[in-house]
Amino acid sequence: MADKESPLHHFELHPIIDIHLGGLDLSINKAIIAMWIGMAVVYGLFMVVGKNGASMIPGKLQSMLEMSLEFIKGMVKEFIGDEGMKYFNFVGTLFFFILCCNLIGLIPGSYTITSQLVVTGTFAVIIFVMTLIIGISKHGGHFFSILVPPGVPKIMIPVMVPIEIISMLARPISLSVRLFANMTAGHTVLAVLFGLGLSAPMWIGWLPLGFTVIINGLEIAIAVIQAYIFTTLTCVYIGDVIKLH
C-alpha cells in the first residue's frame, strides 16, 4: 500500500505482452505503447498534410509542420553549417521523437519513456558514438586535436587533454541526465500534487488539484524545451566534430 502511494509508483513498468528472445526480455510495456502512440500521432500529422501533396497555400496544420521543419533546418544550419543538411533527417526525427515521447506522457495514465534514464542514456551514447565516427571519418587522426583547445600553451597540453576527455565524456551523461531528470521531476511533482489533492479534505483539496493544472501547463512547455535542448546539443556536438574548433 505504501508503494502504491509513492509518487514514484507510476514510473514502475509491468509487461503487457511478454516477449523473450534468447536471454533478453523484450516485453511490451506501457512505456513502449505510449511511445508508439506518440510516434503514430507525429507520423499521422505529417501524413494528413502529405497525403494529397502539401499545398502551396498552407493550412494551419501544414503551417505548424512547416514552421517546425524550418526551425530544425535553421538549427542544423546554425550549429553544423551547410554540411549539416546531411543530418537534417536524423536531427528532425530526434526532435519529433523526444517531443512526442515527452508530450504523450502528460496524458493521465500514459507514460513518458524519456523519464527512463536507460532510454535517454542510450540515445545520448548513440549520439556520442555517432559524433566520434563523424569526426574520425572526416578528419582522421587530426580529429584528436579537438582535445587541445586552440591557443593553449604546449606545456599545458598534458593537463588540458585529460580535462577535455572528461568534458567529452560528460556530454552524453549531461545530455541524458538533463532530459531524464526534467521529465521525472515534472511527473513526480504532478503525482505529489495529485496525491495531495485526492487525500486532502475537499475544502483544501482543490488547491493542490488546481496546481496540477498549472504545473501541467508548465510541463507542456518543459516537454518542448527539453526536446529543443536535446536536439540543439546534438547539433552542437555534431558541429563541434565537423568544425573541430
Add this chain to the structure above:
Amino acid sequence: MPQFEQVSVFSSLIFWSVISFVALLFLLKKFAFPPILEILEVREKKIRDDIEGAANIKQEAEKLKVEFDLQLKTAHEKANDIVQLAHDASKKETEKALQDTQGKVRQMIKEAEHEIQVSRNKLLSEIRGYTAALTIASTERILKKTLDEKEHTRIVDETIEEVIRELEKKA
C-alpha cells in the same frame, strides 16, 4: 526509484526505443519530410522569382514612364505649336476679313458720298432752274416791267446764289 530498480525492463526499453526511433527515422525521411521540404523549396523559389519578376516589371514600368513622360512632353509641345499656328492663322484671317470689310465699307461710303454729291448737284441744278423761273415770274409780276437780258440773268444769278446760301446755311 523504479527507473534504477527495474533492471529487467532495460533491455526491452533500449531495444524498442532504438528500433522505434530507426523506424520513425525511416518513415519520416521517406514519406513525411520530403513533401513539406519540397513545398517549402518551391514556395521559396516562387517567392524569389515573384520578387525578381516584380523588380523587373517595376524597372520596365519606370522605363516606360520615362518614355511616356517624354512622349507626353513632345505631344504637349506639338499641341502648343498647333494651337499657336491655329491662333496665328485665325488672327490673320480675322485681320484680313476686317481689312476687307473695312475696304468694302470705305468703298460703300465713298460710293454713297458720290451718289449723295451727284444727287445734291442734280437737286441744286433743279432747284436753280425752278428758283430762276419762279423768281422771274414773280419779279415780272411784281415789277410789271421787262428787264433786259443781261440784267435779267444777273438778278437771277444773285437770287439763286442767295437761295443756295440760305439752303447751305440751313443744311
